[in-house]
Amino acid sequence: MTVEPPAVLRPQPPGIPLPRPSRLSQPYWDAARAQELVFQRCTGCGAVPRRPVASCSACSRGRLVWERSSGAGTLYSWTVVWRPQHPTFRTPYAPAVMAMEEGWWLMTSIIGCAPEDLTSGLPLQVVFHPVGGDVWLPYAEPAGGTEPGSGS
Amino acid sequence: MIGYGSAVGAHPYRDVAIAGVFNTEQARRLEGHDSESIATAGALGALADAGLEPTDVDAVIGSFAQELTLSLALGPCTRVFDPLGIPAILHGAQMIAAGQASVVLLAAGGADVYRDREATAPWTRPEHEFVISYGLFTAAEFALMARRHMLTYGTTPEQMATAAATIRNYGHANPAAVYHGKGPFTPADVLASRMVADPFHLLDCSTTSEGGCGLVLVRADRVSGLRSRPVWILGGGSDSFGPAYQMAPVWDMPGKDGYVAGRVGERAGQQAYRTAGIGPADVGVAELYDPFSFEIIRQMEVFGFCPDGEGGPFVADGHTGPGGTIPVTTDGGTMSFSHAGINAQQYQRVIRGVQQMRGECPTGQVPGAEVAICSNGGSGALFTDVLLLGAARP
Numbered sequence: 001m002t003v004e005p006p007a008v009l010r011p012q013p014p015g016i017p018l019p020r021p022s023r024l025s026q027p028y029w030d031a032a033r034a035q036e037l038v039f040q041r042c043t044g045c046g047a048v049p050r051r052p053v054a055s056c057s058a059c060s061r062g063r064l065v066w067e068r069s070s071g072a073g074t075l076y077s078w079t080v081v082w083r084p085q086h087p088t089f090r091t092p093y094a095p096a097v098m099a100m101e102e103g104w105w106l107m108t109s110i111i112g113c114a115p116e117d118l119t120s121g122l123p124l125q126v127v128f129h130p131v132g133g134d135v136w137l138p139y140a141e142p143a144g145g146t147e148p149g150s151g152s
Numbered sequence: 153m154i155g156y157g158s159a160v161g162a163h164p165y166r167d168v169a170i171a172g173v174f175n176t177e178q179a180r181r182l183e184g185h186d187s188e189s190i191a192t193a194g195a196l197g198a199l200a201d202a203g204l205e206p207t208d209v210d211a212v213i214g215s216f217a218q219e220l221t222l223s224l225a226l227g228p229c230t231r232v233f234d235p236l237g238i239p240a241i242l243h244g245a246q247m248i249a250a251g252q253a254s255v256v257l258l259a260a261g262g263a264d265v266y267r268d269r270e271a272t273a274p275w276t277r278p279e280h281e282f283v284i285s286y287g288l289f290t291a292a293e294f295a296l297m298a299r300r301h302m303l304t305y306g307t308t309p310e311q312m313a314t315a316a317a318t319i320r321n322y323g324h325a326n327p328a329a330v331y332h333g334k335g336p337f338t339p340a341d342v343l344a345s346r347m348v349a350d351p352f353h354l355l356d357c358s359t360t361s362e363g364g365c366g367l368v369l370v371r372a373d374r375v376s377g378l379r380s381r382p383v384w385i386l387g388g389g390s391d392s393f394g395p396a397y398q399m400a401p402v403w404d405m406p407g408k409d410g411y412v413a414g415r416v417g418e419r420a421g422q423q424a425y426r427t428a429g430i431g432p433a434d435v436g437v438a439e440l441y442d443p444f445s446f447e448i449i450r451q452m453e454v455f456g457f458c459p460d461g462e463g464g465p466f467v468a469d470g471h472t473g474p475g476g477t478i479p480v481t482t483d484g485g486t487m488s489f490s491h492a493g494i495n496a497q498q499y500q501r502v503i504r505g506v507q508q509m510r511g512e513c514p515t516g517q518v519p520g521a522e523v524a525i526c527s528n529g530g531s532g533a534l535f536t537d538v539l540l541l542g543a544a545r546p
Binding site for chain 2: 016022051085086115
């Protein structure tokens, strides 16, 4: 196993596998490129679908609109990965589920702290990093924290 | 809530018997085989175990249904593309119950698929846009579910390690297992193996291997004169909360009727018990899908073997091992017996259940077990399928 430098969680360098947006999700990735986090909400019942959909998965009737998220939330669940899914990933990395303050869940990855700093309910803030191919990926870092691993 | 078991009238699977089961050789690599060839060997072995010929088959189910129809000269034959395990078996049983077939062949196999050992197995790498760039793979997805159980109930890595060591020791004793003789393992051995995706160490995870298998279902009036003792389907169910590996796996994601994603399989288990007219206390052996150690703890709760949140202590107390109240995955499962990736390992939970009901397991036989529960899937994949088998006709 490769010996890693001290385990501060950092964004992945360009070269990792990139998302292929769908027609439904294109607004999400366009907003991300502008470093904005957006999510769909139903104008009829207020529900937030689990991922971009054409009709509301809760009421099947309302119109779906994209809203801007504050990017604030808390840590719901996480793992720290030491065996990469793909050789281009730098370990360790920490895929996580973030509970957004608007009432939806974001799949993301934690940066800017050490794996042992991760605790349930940790306040988090979404930050964007370029990962190549004109894709900006939403990561999450401890709210108000510094980010020792950035820019590397 | 809708169940397909009927409170009055005949049992839906009364006329369906599992008459043949077979596992090919299972190995890390099976030289000279690809997935189709090893699935074909599984199909032929299952027919031989039943004492039937390919010409007896009138329906074939699986990823290679068309290829088997041609290569075994089954035509004209009903073919069903179904890449799943237990749901495919239930489909075959329903075809017999509906009078559409009298002999149904199911086969699967995986070989020569996993070549690039620099990364995790290809079927574990989700490509969906909302997970791909976060480096998710099955261990990480399931870890996100296990973490919630740890936070909510205090479940520990030691308890998970006990679940893994118990199953791996069944495989250690099983001459047909890929990892036969590689143990025995203690929970400490599991905890000492390298971390893959916290809380899962290497030995908390399933292995990868190659192999094939097959099953034959027959209408009950065909069992007399067949080669092997028939085993019966008492009930089954299948639960999903959506596509696997396409979004954040969230334990508390609500479903209808109060069910949550983390407990996926709960409704399916209840359906299966209702159809069978039995409860968890009637089950003698559990051939559960074991992609990760935590999933055994989870299934003990979801299928009603212990109260909610107590799966960790239940496993740590030895209930799932030899001589325990509910021995689990007695051939070594995907952790030790085999995990060929292309749904053979799903059928193999049921094949082992059949062998238990026949009383023919050379190792790990549970004395006196008359009902087996078998499962596929897991929380990180957002689906769980359940099948109840019995030694006696329902």
